[in-house]
Amino acid sequence: MFRHSIRTLLVGLCTLTAASQAATAVALAVPLDHHRATRTAARVLHTQTLSDLTAAMKGEAFAHASYTLFGAQADREAQSAVGELFRTTAQTELNEHLHEAATLAGTVGTNAANLRQAIDGETYEHQVMYRGFADQARQDGDLEAADLFTEIAADEGRHRDAFRTAFTVVTTGRGTIPAPPNADMVPVPEGMPKVKAARTKANLDTAMHGEALAHANYMLFAERAQQTGNPELARLFEGTAGVELHEHFAEEAVLAGLVRTTKTNLDKAITGEHNEATTLYPGFAKRATAVGDTAAAGYFRDTAADEAKHQAAFQQALDELH
Template sequence: MFRHSIRALLVALSTLTAASQAATAMALAVPAEPHTVAPAAQSPRQQTVSDLTTTMKGEAFAHASYGLFGTQADREAHPAVGKLFRATAQTELNEHLKQAAALAGTVGTNEANLRQAINGETYEHQVMYRGFADQARMDGDDEAAKLFTEIAADEGRHRDAYRMALTAVTTGRGSVPAPPKADMVPVPAGMPKVKAARTMANLDTAMHGEALAHAKYMLFAERARQTGNQALARLFEGTAGVELHEHFAGEAALAGHVRMTKDNLRTAIAGEHNEATNQYPGFAKRATAVGDTAAARYFRDTAAAAAKHAAAFQQALDQLH
């Protein structure tokens, strides 16, 4: 259910860069801002960081997906299922993803967070979405090409806003731009509206990237607010809203990501079962082998939580039959 995307590699590289910048600042005796997400007691190995990044991407995707699944359950007059999806979505975002981010050292200073965001938005604006749009046109998926082109333009505006914010944060000149407002895109249950397998794969990659961007920007906003920079917090939160409610939702609508509630429950069960029995135990084994005991414990605990989620979703499905 949760796969790597090109953006995951960029996120991992940006994370490592931010960590290096923070270490340099300490060496120069520059006072560091207090961390919103506490760093791990020991630095995890590179493979563990990669596994934590994969985890964050999967948990962010689950959060975004379960939100849509909950809305669909409400449409079908299954309020208990909608409540279950929304509660699980919040656990994925506010517990599992946040803990993985702490272990990976994803959240840094406001400056480091802005640079990380600029790198991601620049890549999506200049490379990823333009390439996806070109491929969709070649494959005859004109609606997807249009959406990818529009999102590319949005990401360019996000990059420019973050650049202005970075100047304000680092030099004291200028001001942090006002946050963007998301156009809420409804995602009804339905089949995919694209025909090419390549377009579907690109939509999947894009959705995972947008879900992760939303989650990270919310963490960056929390950090900015803790340091007293309310304007920067609002910018991160506003951009996060666009990534989730406009970009992710628009892509989900084209991909036919939301189906009827019984199918959505089956999708959730399969994903949680894979995490509980395959993905997270494998990550825990690798982390243990290289001495990353804190990460190994986190992966084991998250595997157990995923098993409970799968069981809860299965019970909900059984009650609908």
Template sequence: MFRHSTRMFIAGLCALAAAAPAAPALAGGAPPPAPHTATRALHTQTLTGLAAAMKGEAYAYAAYSLFAAEADRQGLPAVGRLFLSTAQTELNEHLREAAAMAGTVGSNAANLRQAISGETYEHQVMYRRFAEQARADGDVQAANLFSEIAVDEGRHRDAFRTALTSTTTGRGTVPAPWKADVVSVPAGLPKVKAARTKANLDTALHGEALAHAKYMLFAAHARQTGNTALARLWEGTAAVELHEHLAGEAVLAGLVHTTKTDLRTAVAGEHNEATTVYPTFAERATAVGDTAAARYFRDTAADEARHAAAFQKALDRLH
């Protein structure tokens, strides 16, 4: 898992259901990893750890994807492939397994209600507040972007409401999927000055990454249940969250640096997850008897240690 070393990781955890359904198929039809199946209701602190893991793994996927693109631009395709392969592990193994254990994916209707709640908060509260604060702090670019995203999230909410009516009553049709206005994220310095704006960008980046990941899970479930129109809506919205919203925020935040710096950041983040974050989650899960979750946290810690070593090896080769 990745943590951007220059910013605080904002948890912002959402409450998750305790029941754990079978993991959905991966995008493209690949089978999911073998789950660490939970056989009993999970303790609240275990669910909190799983929620934090999902948010971190989703952000890792997004950040490493951006780092991979920059490595390619710098003529370092091997490093780009390393970032991409690690990103896929974070999303398609670590996050999906945590989501299955936590019961994040429900029925199509439940998934839509969950998304409507999140989009409503971002539309009515979060992004509007961020825009007001950025404008007050003189970060006009950030204020404008936050305002634009607030409008988008309102549109997403309305589309999901229409889809919910179609799904639950059979009346009407699921809206057509959104088309993302893809934003390129080259290496660069932050384009904001206020500490509050930087913190809000960090919160927004993690939120958009998690929304992308969850919507892709919801899309897989919709396809499994034969609702291809809903699956396309989820996928289109997920693309907007990642390639438009998160990417625009990443440009302002100065998320991407030189590949050497990106590798150093990745090494530090993976080492922290391997030695501190996941072992702590494992200890807490063990203490309350959530043995399957504890095993998941230990196994993920071991994966992150291997990721740290691989990134360090790639960094050594660049010196």
């Protein structure tokens, strides 16, 4: 997996949000006693540990989204085994690594708390982040990126409004949860960046990380809504998650030139996994150990070991590539 972030939780899932939600967070798919223990641990996690867990979530979400696209490119090159390797690794990053980090950080709360996180994130992206990115891209002559950022800003405003309506329904019991948006599947072929300014490239990277993390967290929020008997809210979160990944992330990936040849994609994956296995996660583990956050330290160590295995698998695939 690689690193940097992203977006709505660039936004709603920043470290301070994670810290504030931790007090009421509900871990998913765990027994009640363990759930209570996890919430207690989340309440007392050191600020740096929470920050590192958020960074881990951003990286894992971005890896999931990127590896999914890399898998599709491998299929186009008739490298089906490599495509499957990318897809299975993507699922590990999302369904194991990110999920475990979210549980430790107390990311998921009540339906109302989850909606508030989503509203805050979408508001920031609608009013501040994407509008600012559009202005900068226009100044730098990247007009296609400016148009995309403007379009996504409008989408995020609609997402915010839908979540606001849902929040009223959840907190008052009156009204109807909005229908979920429909995501258009945007293909991401191999290609070079379509923007020229370094600032636009950096903003695209930030935006892609944000969209990937928004997708991941909204899927967690959807799971929570289903668990609490609110399928309409679950569908709203799932539909919005689909837009973030299959439209926003994909459109940004096209402009950024994220997907290259399978050989290049494997090289990139190997570099990312090596950094996580040898530097990023061991550093997180060391900091967590120093402040007594032993559960988080164990998670970071275990994830580092997994990433080393991913690196080895990608290296083998590259060595065998024909």
